Amino acid sequence: MAAHHELMGGKLHVYKRENSTYWQCSTFLGGKNHRVSTKEDSLALAKDFAEDWS
Structure with missing residues (x-):
């Protein structure tokens, strides 16, 4: 995995x-x-997409 970011206190991952x-x-x-x-x-x-999707 080249890049990884956590959102919403680690409950959502963008990679x-x-x-x-x-x-x-x-x-x-x-x-x-x-x-x-x-x-x-x-x-x-x-x-932005990930936060709307979750």
Whole structure:
């Protein structure tokens, strides 16, 4: 994992995979890990997407 950022007190994660231009976001909720691509290459826009998604 090339880059990793935590949001919302560590409950939400924004990260970039090595072979991707897009940021991903994930959270652990209800005993399951949920992940989705933000389809953003800007970290600031990816963080905004992740906060709205969670």
